[in-house]
Amino acid sequence: MTLKIALAQINLTVGDIQANSANIIKSSLYAKNQLHADLVVFPELSVTGYPPEDLLLRSDFIEQARQTITEIAKQLAGIDVVLGFPDEHQGRLYNSAAVLRNGAILTRYRKNALPNYGVFDEKRYFAADNQSCLFTLKDTVIGITICEDIWQTGILAKNKQSGAEIVLTLNASPFHAGKIHEREAVIIDQVKALELPLVYVNLIGGQDELIFDGASFVVDHQGEVVFRAEEFKEQISTVDFARQASDSKLIALKSTCAPLYNQISSEYEALTLGIKDYVRKNGFHGAILGLSGGIDSALVLALAVDALGHDKVEAVLMPSRYTQTMSIEDAILEADALNVKHHIIPIEPAVNAFTDMLAGVFAGTSKDTTEENIQARCRGVILMALSNKQGKLLLTTGNKSEMSVGYATLYGDMAGGFAPIKDVPKLLVYRLARYRNSIAAVIPERVLVRPPTAELAPNQRDEDSLPPYDILDPILERYVELDQSADEIIAAGFKREDVARAISLVDRNEYKRRQSPPGIRITPRAFGRDRRYPITSGYKGI
């Protein structure tokens, strides 16, 4: 006897029950007809996409998902299908999985462990169950779990005790750098201890801030990874399980293991997938961005072209009196290197108009950041006009370091529908740019070595207002991502004045972050649904 299990690592869209259903049916038929699988496993909440957020509070949505499960079941026979959906039972909603067999629901599992931390809010929507769910296929007893279940000890053991010979797990496990290693390590430990093979199916695709990275895998009873699907790509593959002649133990047969990306390439892949899916799933005709000649917009341009193709991307140069010639030259070189159409629209006429219009009310005041912000906002108006006219998504080019300390202009360089590198600290921006250049040089070396500047005032440099990034970035990581206190950061060897400056800027710029566009999460803690701070707050980190 061989049991052939297909892992359907597919890209689903939140809320689009109809399209997801079509994808599930098509993938199941492929698994049955082309791959001859006995069973196909889909990701968590496959029918609704993940996370559906407050759509789960709508009874019309829940009802539509329920009906869809029945319809999917009717269209599939000759293969067992395990998929995820929100299921109401006795007045409570559960994050559930169903096994479809021969046109009907054979059995259901209701998630036991609900994550309600970080980017997860499952206790807002779901009740937790405490029952396992086993079913038998080809004389094999199969258990079902969903995502968080297997990060906790006890639930896999319960499956084993109940007689499971293999456990399937349906996941929507979001990416951050290194997450795949955490994931495999945690699961291998549990599987080894129980000698229970496990089939891990993960979602792939971008959903607002989140990237689901796929990399579905199978671990055999000895804790060895015998199969791994590619990261960041759709893939439907099978793994065979057979009984050992000696003791009739169920053994996972060795299959192909896609190699894992190293950290920098996985970050780059996550960012391109995020842009691609945001543009596609939201129906944009392409993307535009402002190209300043600086490193941030250079990287975003490369990411956008890699995600969408050069013909879907447009760049806009908007020089002012403070823009150095090399900035214009380098921006043009970047656009040309990637074969991207660019426009040059100097902002002076609009800046002058505003300056004149405000001369009366500003009489007697001295220049400050107000005048710098006007320049950035003139650029915002131009970019949004192009975005509106062409139906192209405006990509914002700010990085995580800037977002942390508020070194950006609201409605100016922060204007846009999506912020690809919002969770990328400045030092990582440089590393990603060098990584991209290592594949093919598209960003001029001068852009990588010149001191960062916003070019909103004469001879301005970021370091005039901020600690150097090689000091700032590690402070920010400790404060924002690790919740370290000022004292802890200082004790780690940073100067009190640098720590104080960084922390107080982070504290007082929550209002800007609240109005920033969503961006792609690639670190263990991104701004947005991951780090939720009050705007009105008397807390001072130092």
Added chain:
Amino acid sequence: MTLKIALAQINLTVGDIQANSANIIKSSLYAKNQLHADLVVFPELSVTGYPPEDLLLRSDFIEQARQTITEIAKQLAGIDVVLGFPDEHQGRLYNSAAVLRNGAILTRYRKNALPNYGVFDEKRYFAADNQSCLFTLKDTVIGITICEDIWQTGILAKNKQSGAEIVLTLNASPFHAGKIHEREAVIIDQVKALELPLVYVNLIGGQDELIFDGASFVVDHQGEVVFRAEEFKEQISTVDFARQASDSKLIALKSTCAPLYNQISSEYEALTLGIKDYVRKNGFHGAILGLSGGIDSALVLALAVDALGHDKVEAVLMPSRYTQTMSIEDAILEADALNVKHHIIPIEPAVNAFTDMLAGVFAGTSKDTTEENIQARCRGVILMALSNKQGKLLLTTGNKSEMSVGYATLYGDMAGGFAPIKDVPKLLVYRLARYRNSIAAVIPERVLVRPPTAELAPNQRDEDSLPPYDILDPILERYVELDQSADEIIAAGFKREDVARAISLVDRNEYKRRQSPPGIRITPRAFGRDRRYPITSGYKGI
């Protein structure tokens, strides 16, 4: 024996442990020395303010709160103090209350019922306990509960069974229209059934989107409200409890009951308190807003002046070629009626500059909303420049109907730090304006009767793009606040085409709402922390 209990309905600031601590000490001394109270009760999480959100994940913050409780205890003797704080115990964090007596913590209560719906996320931070907490003062056995505890059946009963003769409840219960009636009704029902008097202390003040409305109250054992503090104001008052001679039962003595505002005046008060606290707690020098001659900005101007005083508010008129003369006249009348300084800055020079700058890239395209948005964004640049230069908060004047259907320009009329009427549907804007005029006429009648227009194109009216508000608003209420399906709304008597237009606009404008400034929640479901929808979503309500 008389037991005198003080209810400290005070305005606390999230995160500002030092200021909150000072307020708690001052209020306790006042309750002891001026009011001769035996016991003073503070709101939920009094030391940190509510809700502290992810500050609760910082161990430095939790430690600071813990130390502060000890310090407060040391400074207070001769009165029992019951206050709220986050308390770590055996590696878990609890939403707790402490009883301070004679310089030390006498006992602690840990919240049993954690709300994790609507605007609440307590399961993200706290573990739930299942123990009651009783203490004795003047031979009276007193129980403690926190907010959600008394909305569930069972917890008060458990207190009664354990011997409580009276129950204190510490609350941070946010306002929406009519909430006070819900609150009193739910609690009176429980108290009556158990014949257990209850002391309900609520927070007051604005915190980002939330308003805490106070209206603390005491219910006697027969379910009668014998005391009620004012709504929307700080107040420290006492209620006496004495034993009945006949059966030595504890009786709450009748005290003063502040009358309740009717709905429209409570909404008006909530809005002014929200503006006042956002400006004060965030350290702004005042507020500015664009005054269009329309009803929305007229109402926001009146609210801002009522909240901050006329000398703290500035209005800016920014006419274009599409601005009718009556709009300018009425805007000036509004500013003059409230004695508010105004500026007039026509936007044509900037609009012309952008038109010229974009002429090249827009060659061959026809006019659309892009050109309308440019006008709105020129106004955004001017208002933000004034806000930046003066340190005054820019108030956005969009209403809930516009926010729902996206009838607003991102970075244009949506620009600003705070959106006072973001949760006020258009029809309620009119009712609030009439209410304000009934106190003193400050908004010209013409503004109340002319058809609404954005004045971004010749002879434009809102009704050209949207169903009339008397049809749109009830559809939006059903879809957004009540989660009704299109079929349900149509069945209630609305035309399919109106429902379809409204719903599809709501569905596709989540991206705009995500970048809008926070506003004051006054309905049972506001956009923001209350209604959390994905941007990328294939869900179609119709």
